[in-house]
Amino acid sequence: MPNRPNPTIETAPAALFFDVDGTIVDSRKAFESDGELSSCAPSPAVCEAFRRLRARGHQAFICTGRTMNIIPPSLLELETAGIICGAGASIYIDGALRFSTHIPAPVLEGAVSRLVDLGVEVVFEGNELSVALMRPGGVYEVIEGIPTAHDLAGIRALAPAMEFEKISLYNRDVEPLLRVDDAFFTRHFTAADLGMGVSELTMHGVDKGSGIRHAVELLGAGSWRTYGFGDSENDLSMLAAVDVPVAMENALPQVKAVASHVTGPVEEDGVVAALEHFGLI
Numbered sequence: 070m071p072n073r074p075n076p077t078i079e080t081a082p083a084a085l086f087f088d089v090d091g092t093i094v095d096s097r098k099a100f101e102s103d104g105e106l107s108s109c110a111p112s113p114a115v116c117e118a119f120r121r122l123r124a125r126g127h128q129a130f131i132c133t134g135r136t137m138n139i140i141p142p143s144l145l146e147l148e149t150a151g152i153i154c155g156a157g158a159s160i161y162i163d164g165a166l167r168f169s170t171h172i173p174a175p176v177l178e179g180a181v182s183r184l185v186d187l188g189v190e191v192v193f194e195g196n197e198l199s200v201a202l203m204r205p206g207g208v209y210e211v212i213e214g215i216p217t218a219h220d221l222a223g224i225r226a227l228a229p230a231m232e233f234e235k236i237s238l239y240n241r242d243v244e245p246l247l248r249v250d251d252a253f254f255t256r257h258f259t260a261a262d263l264g265m266g267v268s269e270l271t272m273h274g275v276d277k278g279s280g281i282r283h284a285v286e287l288l289g290a291g292s293w294r295t296y297g298f299g300d301s302e303n304d305l306s307m308l309a310a311v312d313v314p315v316a317m318e319n320a321l322p323q324v325k326a327v328a329s330h331v332t333g334p335v336e337e338d339g340v341v342a343a344l345e346h347f348g349l350i
Contacts, residue, residue, distance in 0.1 A: 083349060084293040085122065086132040086153065086281055086307055087340065089144065090263070091300035092317055093131075095335045097265060110143035114338045119147045121350040128293070130284060132277050134261075134269050134303050136234050137161070137196040139212060151287075155234030156261070156271045156303050157280030159196055160287065168283050169196070171232045172272060176257050180236065181221045183253055189242045193224065193233040200227050236270040243268050261303035264321060269303060278306030296347070298332075298340050300324060315343050 090096040096109040111119075122129045128150040133140070136155045151162040160168040172180075177193070184191060184202055192201045192215060201209030201217050202224065209217045218224045225231065238246075240262060246254040254260075258270040277299075285293055297304070297311035300320035308314030308327050316328035317339050325331055330346070333339035344350045 081292075081294065082126045082128060083296060084128045084130070084150075084285060084288060085296045085349070086130045086277070086284075086298070086311065088277075088299040088301070088304050088307070089131060089133040089135060089140075091265075091319060091335055092298050092304075093335070093340055094144070110141070111147065112338055114341050116147065118338075118341045118344050118350050119149065122344070123148065125350065127349060128288060130281075132280065132297070132299075132307055134235065134237075134263060134277075136194040136199060138199055139194070139215075151284060153277065153280035153284055155194065155196065155275075156269060157276045157278065157283075157306075158234035158271070160280055160284050162284070162287050166196075167287050169234075170272070170275060171195070171234060172236075174231055176272075177231060177233060178221060179253055180257075181224060183246075183249055185220055187245055187249075189238065189245060191236050191238040191242075193228075194235050194237060195228065195233040197230070197232065198228050199233075200224050234271075234275075237263075238268055238270070240266050240268050246270075261305075262301060262321065263303060264301045271303075276306035277303060278310035281307060281310045296349075298343065300335070313347070315340075 087093050093111050093115050094109045119129055130151045130153055131149050132153040134156040153160050158170050188204050190203050192199055199215045201215050203209055203217050205219055209215055216227050218227055243260050259273055260268055260270055262268050295311040296313045297307045298315045299307055300317040304324055314328045315330045315332055316325045318334040332343035
């Protein structure tokens with residue numbers, strides 16, 4: 070879709086929702102080199118843009134598939150109005166948890182049983198703790214601080230509360246799960262391609278779009294003009310939920326197709342260019 074002409078400068082406060090990886094943080098090199106995701110930080114230009122948004126009275130939210138326990142200090146230091154994490158499963162406003170939903174225990178147990186049988190390795194992501202389910206003898210080393218389990222008992226030992234918001238896995242393993250004889254995963258989960266060979270599974274009805282709708286309700290009174298910025302498949306629900314959907318130049322084709330504006334790539338601070346284009350900073 071072609072870019073719209075430069076609109077009149079926004080004077081009323083707006084609510085803005087920013088994906089992290091591939092949008093405000095260039096994490097591709099970390100993925101490609103098996104580096105540490107926590108080392109990927111917003112550029113000085115992006116940090117300054119968020120400061121200017123605050124000064125103008127706009128409400129900026131991080132809207133990420135990451136769960137809270139793998140959101141590094143560099144993102145918290147942006148001092149956003151809130152964080153939608155776990156791809157819509159949890160919402161923090163001014164640092165306080167205001168909404169949260171988890172994968173139900175019976176569904177989680179059923180997923181672990183089938184994943185072990187299939188030998189598929191995944192990460193169960195939660196706000197307090199994430200746990201990697203690996204094949205026997207395997208050790209998870211991609212993201213520092215995430216412990217390894219090899220079965221349901223191991224997961225329970227590490228995370229007795231069993232509170233997980235989503236499942237991350239490699240793209241190559243999505244299709245085998247969708248072909249499980251009893252259609253367990255298709256009955257309970259929605260798959261989204263995050264790019265860079267990684268996908269996530271979230272419970273049906275839980276996505277960035279639902280998170281944004283909850284967040285706008287929590288903001289309270291006011292007529293908010295909403296903007297969304299993203300690049301991957303789990304951003305489609307976010308872009309559908311906002312007034313102005315913005316895609317990065319590095320976005321997947323299906324994301325660009327639904328955007329009203331396509332900005333520059335993440336490595337060139339495309340979000341900053343978009344905020345300037347819309348007169349938000």
